[in-house]
Amino acid sequence: MTIETLALVSDYLRADGAIVVENPATGAVLGRIASHDADAVSAIIDKADAARIAWAQHSAQARSNLLRAWHGLILAHADDLARIITLESGKPLAEAKGEVAYGASYVEWFAEEGKRAYGETIPGFSPRSRILTIRQPIGTCAAITPWNFPLAMITRKVAPALAAGCSIVVKPAEATPLTALALEKLAHEAGIPADLFRVTATKSSSAIGALFCTHPLVRKLSFTGSTRVGQILMAQAAQQVTRLSLELGGNAPFIVFDDADLDAAVEGVLASKYRNAGQTCVCANRLLVQDGVHDAFVARLVARVGQLRMGDGMADGTTLGPLIDAREAARVAALVEDARTAGCAIKIGGTGSDGAFHPATIMTGVTQDMPIAQDEIFGPVAPVIRFTDEADAIRIANDTIYGLAAYLYSRDIGRVWRVMEALEYGMVAVNEGILSTETAPFGGVKQSGMGREGSSHGLADYMEIKYALMGGMAG
Numbered sequence: 001m002t003i004e005t006l007a008l009v010s011d012y013l014r015a016d017g018a019i020v021v022e023n024p025a026t027g028a029v030l031g032r033i034a035s036h037d038a039d040a041v042s043a044i045i046d047k048a049d050a051a052r053i054a055w056a057q058h059s060a061q062a063r064s065n066l067l068r069a070w071h072g073l074i075l076a077h078a079d080d081l082a083r084i085i086t087l088e089s090g091k092p093l094a095e096a097k098g099e100v101a102y103g104a105s106y107v108e109w110f111a112e113e114g115k116r117a118y119g120e121t122i123p124g125f126s127p128r129s130r131i132l133t134i135r136q137p138i139g140t141c142a143a144i145t146p147w148n149f150p151l152a153m154i155t156r157k158v159a160p161a162l163a164a165g166c167s168i169v170v171k172p173a174e175a176t177p178l179t180a181l182a183l184e185k186l187a188h189e190a191g192i193p194a195d196l197f198r199v200t201a202t203k204s205s206s207a208i209g210a211l212f213c214t215h216p217l218v219r220k221l222s223f224t225g226s227t228r229v230g231q232i233l234m235a236q237a238a239q240q241v242t243r244l245s246l247e248l249g250g251n252a253p254f255i256v257f258d259d260a261d262l263d264a265a266v267e268g269v270l271a272s273k274y275r276n277a278g279q280t281c282v283c284a285n286r287l288l289v290q291d292g293v294h295d296a297f298v299a300r301l302v303a304r305v306g307q308l309r310m311g312d313g314m315a316d317g318t319t320l321g322p323l324i325d326a327r328e329a330a331r332v333a334a335l336v337e338d339a340r341t342a343g344c345a346i347k348i349g350g351t352g353s354d355g356a357f358h359p360a361t362i363m364t365g366v367t368q369d370m371p372i373a374q375d376e377i378f379g380p381v382a383p384v385i386r387f388t389d390e391a392d393a394i395r396i397a398n399d400t401i402y403g404l405a406a407y408l409y410s411r412d413i414g415r416v417w418r419v420m421e422a423l424e425y426g427m428v429a430v431n432e433g434i435l436s437t438e439t440a441p442f443g444g445v446k447q448s449g450m451g452r453e454g455s456s457h458g459l460a461d462y463m464e465i466k467y468a469l470m471g472g473m474a475g
């Protein structure tokens with residue numbers, strides 16, 4: 001099976017395309033696609049705005065029907081979408097299939113949420129008038145998405161935008177444009193107007209990002225990616241006061257108390273830390289383990305991590321794929337080497353990178369001041385930090401510029417509530433390693449961003465509230 005044989009993307013491939021898409025596992029060129037410059041993207045935005053007018057006049061049910069048709073096509077093509085995700089991002093095929101189902105769930109969810117854009121009536125200040133509010137689509141939107149979830153990070157934005165009555169132009173990561181283009185193709189096959197949702201692939205991310213922030217027709221930009229880029233976009237968005245949703249970096253603490261179920265905590269680490277080779281924004285980035293169970297927990301975790309099978313994501317049995325490229329793998333290896341030089345012990349892995357591959361690694365003796373504890377690792381490396389008591393755990397956990405996800409394992413209900421409330425994070429999972437679902441508000445605090453995606457809150461980010469004072473009531 002080659003990418004050319006996949007009908008979902010074959011129409012987009014160009015032998016002379018400026019964007020070269022590679023397989024992280026093998027380094028092989030998967031295909032080439034055209035790169036849009038600023039003029040081309042500006043024209044796409046103009047068409048998106050024109051298409052939005054009619055779309056906003058559809059009923060919520062009519063929009064819902066088309067979103068459901070898109071959802072059905074995504075599921076009908078799940079296997080090919082998963083292959084494309086694995087080929088261009090590297091993640092194991094089983095995880096890619098999971099991402100397709102997860103990403104599709106946002107389309108299904110917002111097909112219904114769009115019908116709940118409720119207004120309100122409010123008791124007035126005069127008998128001559130009445131007060132009401134209505135909710136209206138914010139307008140033409142733009143989105144910029146990362147490579148680590150090349151499908152789900154797009155549907156998590158496009159679905160609420162379309163459900164709300166908006167149009168949207170999406171710029172995917174340069175490394176993973178094919179999944180985005182396949183999604184676009186299926187949306188258009190479902191009957192979603194071609195100009196309403198368009199993917200624009202480009203080699204000029206910074207130029208297109210600046211255009212999204214300065215184009216007079218773009219009312220909102222939704223960004224998922226690093227905090228560094230999020231800060232750039234915030235500054236650029238100030239020019240037109242463009243509405244922003246920002247899903248940025250993370251540094252999740254994974255806290256294991258003395259009273260935790262250690263086997264459950266070990267499985268939670270496998271699910272949270274090593275999913276997508278540690279390249280998720282909600283990965284456990286630091287394992288905080290209470291003194292009383294430190295050695296027992298580390299021993300069990302080392303044994304379990306040793307069962308992971310690193311390899312090509314398309315190969316049967318692979319449970320740890322490559323990172324997105326060799327440069328990222330080398331960056332992670334350098335973080336490990338820095339910690340080793342500082343005196344940390346490598347309990348498993350830590351043998352350096354090999355192309356885009358980096359082994360699953362556990363390090364002990366880590367302290368909170370080290371770069372491997374302060375930086376977002378974005379790789380399959382688990383630094384273990386000891387702590388003494390609750391106050392110590394909370395202090396260490398909150399000692400970061402980020403505030404996206406946090407995890408804690410304890411069977412003491414009072415402790416669970418005390419620590420959950422004290423953690424400065426947008427999302428906290430208790431005795432579970434995976435918290436992402438379309439039904440819950442996904443997002444962070446501090447430098448992990450602003451806004452929420454999914455849940456009943458996710459639609460609001462694509463709508464405005466209008467207050468109307470209806471006067472002239474005097475008889």
Ligand SMILES: NC(=O)c1ccc[n+]([C@@H]2O[C@H](COP(=O)([O-])OP(=O)(O)OC[C@H]3O[C@@H](n4cnc5c(N)ncnc54)[C@H](O)[C@@H]3O)[C@@H](O)[C@H]2O)c1
Nearest residue numbers: 145146147172173205206209225226229247248249250281
């Ligand atoms: N909070 C979340 O939901 C979430 C989800 C996934 C990834 N992330 C974060 O994303 C990061 C990893 O993904 P990444 O390496 O693709 O991030 P990145 O910030 O380098 O790139 C993200 C997107 O921004 C584009 N981009 C890069 N520079 C830009 C610029 N100057 N202007 C406009 N766009 C620009 C890229 O082409 C890509 O499409 C991590 O920090 C991770 O935590 C966060």
Ligand SMILES: O=C[C@H](O)CS(=O)(=O)O
Nearest residue numbers: 148149279280281282436
């Ligand atoms: O990497 C960021 C994603 O949002 C992770 S998840 O797939 O939503 O858990």
